[in-house]
Amino acid sequence: MSKVTTAKMSEEPTRMGQEDSFGGYMQGWLRRVRAGDLGSLPIIFGLIVIAIIFGIREPIFFVPRNFVNLLLQMAGITTIAIGIVFVLLIAEIDLSVGFVSGVGGVAMVLLLREGEGNPNWPWWAAILAALLLTLLIGLLHGLIITRFGVPSFVVTLAGLLAWSGVVLIMTTKFSTAGTIVIQNEIVLGIANSFLPTQWGWAMFAIAVGGYAFSTFSQRQSMVRQNLVARPLLVDLLSVGGLALVAGFAVWYANQDRGVPVVAVIVIVLLVSWSFVANRTRFGRYVYAVGGNPEAARRAGINVARIRIMVFMISSFMAGVGGIVLASRLRSVDTNTGGGNLLLNAIAAAVIGGTSLFGGSGKVSSALLGALVIASVENGMGLLGLASGTKFVVNGLVLLAAVLVDAVSRRSRESSGIA
Amino acid sequence: MTGTATLELKGVSKRFGAVQALSNVDFVVRAGEVMALVGDNGAGKSTLIKGIAGIYPFDGGEVSFEGKRVTIHGPRDAANLGIEIVYQDLALADNLDVVANMFLGRERTLSFGRIDEVSMEQACLETLNSLSVTTIRSVRLPVASMSGGQRQAIAVAKAVMWNSKLVILDEPTAALGVAQTRQVLDLVRRLAGRGLAVVLISHNLHDIFEVADRITVLRLGRKVAEFKRSETTQQEVVHAITAGSLESVPGMVEA
Structure with missing residues (x-):
């Protein structure tokens, strides 16, 4: 009985990683949250x-x-x-x-x-x-x-x-x-x-630019190798979100003494x-x-x-x-x-x-x-x-x-x- | 079926304090064959594979791999030789994804010590495809979210990806349902078909008679029998497991 039937493991071969569309990605995220994988949600709420x-x-x-x-x-x-x-x-x-x-x-x-x-x-x-x-x-x-x-x-x-x-x-x-x-x-x-105003903005540019670069270069190499990357919209939103939060923080700190060096x-x-x-x-x-x-x-x-x-x-x-x-x-x-x-x-x-x-x-x-x-x-x-x-x-x-x-x-x- | 001996143990022993877990065991497994290792609880199956894996090195005896004498001091030594063990409890880190688990301890790196996720993910997908494992939806999900059959498939695929020459499977079907057991047994057969030597430990004689070429029976730390699957019956194997041909309990002082 050395010849074993190679039974198909499932009816149709599923693609690895289906969450490549934005809707699919968000659905996956919602499913994880409902299952108790809350991530940063409780903190944002707090x-x-x-x-x-x-x-x-x-x-x-x-x-x-x-x-x-x-x-x-x-x-x-x-x-x-x-x-x-x-x-x-x-x-x-x-x-x-x-x-x-x-x-x-x-x-x-x-x-x-x-x-x-x-x-x-x-x-x-x-x-x-x-x-x-x-x-x-x-x-x-x-x-x-x-x-x-x-x-x-x-x-x-x-x-x-x-x-x-x-x-x-x-x-x-x-x-x-x-x-x-x-x-x-x-x-x-x-x-x-504290950093002078321009230096505060320079730090902002370096931080957001660096994050954008690492996000998109990772994405690029995934796509080049035909692997399933995160939806583009998710990448854009996360870079945009960081730019928004960091930009607001720098702007607000500059209203006072400026961005602290220690920050x-x-x-x-x-x-x-x-x-x-x-x-x-x-x-x-x-x-x-x-x-x-x-x-x-x-x-x-x-x-x-x-x-x-x-x-x-x-x-x-x-x-x-x-x-x-x-x-x-x-x-x-x-x-x-x-x-x-x-x-x-x-x-x-x-x-x-x-x-x-x-x-x-x-x-x-x-x-x-x-x-x-x-x-x-x-x-x-x-x-x-x-x-x-x-x-x-x-x-x-x-x-x-x-x-x-x-x-x-x-x-x-x-x-x-x- | 009569390939060269991939692994040959001659008279290996292992003692834990007062307990003689293995005494003078000979064991051979060849390329392209599935060798089943059976025995009751405490017969020494786990000790034998842990010795091969280098987790508890043997006290005595000779170990040869592909005809050469070797000493295995730790899991790294075993991995370097091309020995992979798929444990009963799977030894996967639940919080890591499939790629991270398959490469655990052997990650590929780029400059600045960065892990090369892209090429690792590719290699991982290729291996899973070559084994026709299609049940895993995403290799970027933590393995905690996967079923017993999927985890078993990952553990086996890991062994294959590293071009191992000998794969040892410890109770691979113990916790699986009928369909999943089927998948894993097919996978075991495919491994041998690729020319790997496979050692299968199981309590399920039905599984063993389905995939094994030869069967080694351990009892109380000794090898009591070795059968060719084609020349034996389940009754004969069960008799060897339970009654064995032991005159005395090894390690016990004769009264």
């Missing part, structure tokens, strides 16, 4: 609600000055949340990022101290050294987690305590008050300077890390480890190495965030990296749509989530709410995001698209 509530209660919420303040406030959270996105993608957690960012910021400030008997490091050397330090901290966390098989939750919780102690030791050792002021103009400029830094970080996550082997392996570590291992991926590198990214981005925050506050003190910072960063990643269960999420969710968190904090600040109320509201926002994640995950599972 932002509209936030805008309506605060806009009605406090019209100052919408003035250009407050918009620029919002951009400054969200820079640090966004930066740290990018690292958290990577950690969540492999279904781990890093609770130490708050104080690791503190260690990074404090280390930089200490190296910058000017005058007799002080290190007097140039700004770039101090920043590099601080980032190297946080990279090593991430390496340490990753090695402990992978070598000893301890849950990342516990290791980074220990890190949270230990690194908060390090911040305390470093700040009190060199200053009796525990507060060290930054004097270097370039470092202060990171989070306190450009954050965009560069977002684009670079999105590239790493979506276009490189490393990024692919991060998703694979988060989706099915066993499959990744059998595919010959060094899972432990990916895990260690992800914890290094998370600590490194915490370090970058720490430098941004130190620059914004113009000083570091005994509580640098403490307070709400850790929770805000994790909340930003989760609210932005990165799943706590691993394998699903985007780097850009750090930006969207940070926008939600920072708007809520900013709005509540304008309303002059008591800190107790702020904590409760922040907690509820985070809870809502996690519930959306859990519920949409369940409905995705029941409809078979995890």
Whole structure:
């Protein structure tokens, strides 16, 4: 019976990828949304609600000055949340990022101290050294987690305590008050300077042009090889949408002080890390480890190495965030990296749509989530709410995001698209 | 059918602590034939293929691939030789699409480390077409959205795409319905038809008698029988699986 009938597997050979028409594409999208693959929908909905509530209660919420303040406030959270996105993608957690960012910021400030008997490091050397330090901290966390098989939750919780102690030791050792002021103009400029109007528009042109180029060149190579590309209209709409949103942001910021330099830094970080996550082997392996570590291992991926590198990214981005925050506050003190910072960063990643269960999420969710968190904090600040109320509201926002994640995950599972 | 031996194991053993999972097993599979590997639970089938895959390397014995002595230390070694294993639990990452899964661990790259999605997608489509797999609607959907039969087809196609010489299928039809089982069995036959050596692990003797050329029976870590499909019956195989010709339980200290 070695001759087996080659039964046709289906009546008619279906074309690979049928969603090549715009209508078909939108239908596919609607089907996914109904099945629980909500994407950024909950955030857009949340932002509209936030805008309506605060806009009605406090019209100052919408003035250009407050918009620029919002951009400054969200820079640090966004930066740290990018690292958290990577950690969540492999279904781990890093609770130490708050104080690791503190260690990074404090280390930089200490190296910058000017005058007799002080290190007097140039700004770039101090920043590099601080980032190297946080990279090593991430390496340490990753090695402990992978070598000893301890849950990342516990290791980074220990890190949270230990690194908060390090911040305390470093700040009190060199200053009796525990507060060290930054004097270097370039470092202060990171989070306190703004682009002139034309430069703001130049950045806009580079960003939108770059996005359009990458979208259409991808499309071109798909079409050339006879593969099914996204409908042209979808590509046009996404480029147009970005141009509209970014154009409005630049125009509005220019009504006040202009586009903050730190906003450009954050965009560069977002684009670079999105590239790493979506276009490189490393990024692919991060998703694979988060989706099915066993499959990744059998595919010959060094899972432990990916895990260690992800914890290094998370600590490194915490370090970058720490430098941004130190620059914004113009000083570091005994509580640098403490307070709400850790929770805000994790909340930003989760609210932005990165799943706590691993394998699903985007780097850009750090930006969207940070926008939600920072708007809520900013709005509540304008309303002059008591800190107790702020904590409760922040907690509820985070809870809502996690519930959306859990519920949409369940409905995705029941409809078979995890 | 009497091609050269693609894989030959001579007297391989594997011990996990106090458990002798495999003792002194000989196993040969040739190009262009389907070798079925059967045995009850705990007979050592999985240990044998995990040894071949390099996941739990053997403690003793010789492994030859295409006539050459080899040692397989990890999944990469096995893949480099041209051995592909399609696992029972499929080992696909649900959150990745078909292309990403088929190339997992072996992505093609362009400058700046960019993954070459276009050429990967093309190769993926070509392979699926060459195997007449037409049930997959889009290779850009996450495999989580696919049925058991489709996933099995992807896993098998992955093995073919890498020009493997030996494909090992672990219970490929266990979770499938009648029509899907049919498709997978056809696929298995097509693999052998292409000149690949195929090892098929299954509990379903009906499936085995449909596609296998030879049948190896393991029991309690030993090889108890090897049959030619054309010269045996299901009863004979069942007897070998359950009763076997073992005088004693290997690894147990004689009283």
